Amino acid sequence: LKNLVILDRIDNPAAIAELKAINPKVNVTFYPYDVTVPIAETKKLLKTIFDQLKTVDILINGAGILDDHQIERTIAVNYTGLVNTTTAILDFWDKRKGGPGGIICNIGSVTGFNAIYQVPVYSGTKAAVVNFTSSLAKLAPITGVTAYTVNPGIT
Numbered sequence: 720l721k722n723l724v725i726l727d728r729i730d731n732p733a734a735i736a737e738l739k740a741i742n743p744k745v746n747v748t749f750y751p752y753d754v755t756v757p758i759a760e761t762k763k764l765l766k767t768i769f770d771q772l773k774t775v776d777i778l779i780n781g782a783g784i785l786d787d788h789q790i791e792r793t794i795a796v797n798y799t800g801l802v803n804t805t806t807a808i809l810d811f812w813d814k815r816k817g818g819p820g821g822i823i824c825n826i827g828s829v830t831g832f833n834a835i836y837q838v839p840v841y842s843g844t845k846a847a848v849v850n851f852t853s854s855l856a857k858l859a860p861i862t863g864v865t866a867y868t869v870n871p872g873i874t
Contacts (some may be wrong), residue, residue: 720745729752733810754782754800755792761807768812777822778808794827797844801804802851810866812820825852842851845870846863862870 723738723745730751737749752764769775780801786793805823812821831849835844848868854867 722746722748724768724775725749726774728753734765754780754804755795755812756803758807761803762810765807765811774819775811775821776810776848778788778794779842780804780805780823783826783828784843785838787838790840794844797841798847798851805851805855809862809864813861821865823852823855823864823866825866825868826831827852827870829870829872831868831870 720742725735725738726746727749728751730749735747735749739745750764750768752761754761782796782800784796784865785791808821810816810818812818814820825848828841828845828847830838831845831847832843834846834854836842849870852868855862855864859865864866
């Protein structure tokens with residue numbers, strides 16, 4: 720790993736310093752980012768990052784919340800934000816547009832396969848993530864972008 724770029728709503732300088740200390744040869748940078756912003760803002764931020772680094776090899780979409788009392792926010796973070804971030808980076812990676820390809824790792828959940836009835840909104844968003852990513856994965860021969868989900872159990 721040469722560069723690690725962290726995009727998050729919360730700036731945590733102590734965590735960034737800890738990551739830098741693990742391997743001082745890795746360039747760790749932080750950019751403030753909220754996955755619920757419009758896709759145009761995401762593309763603008765990604766352009767800044769691509770201009771600086773020239774290449775980005777992998778995107779890990781890890782934003783997520785479990786709060787079925789906030790239906791719109793849960794959908795906005797867990798699904799819409801993930802779709803927008805993925806769509807935005809495809810502009811830079813898609814081989815049909817002259818891009819180099821890349822790897823997308825979307826964080827799903829076992830609830831994407833076996834819903835937990837107490838949290839139907841959360842479970843529904845994670846099922847959507849699994850299906851969206853599965854569709855992207857089938858496009859890899861055309862786009863050059865490999866896509867997969869990691870689906871942890873209850874933590």
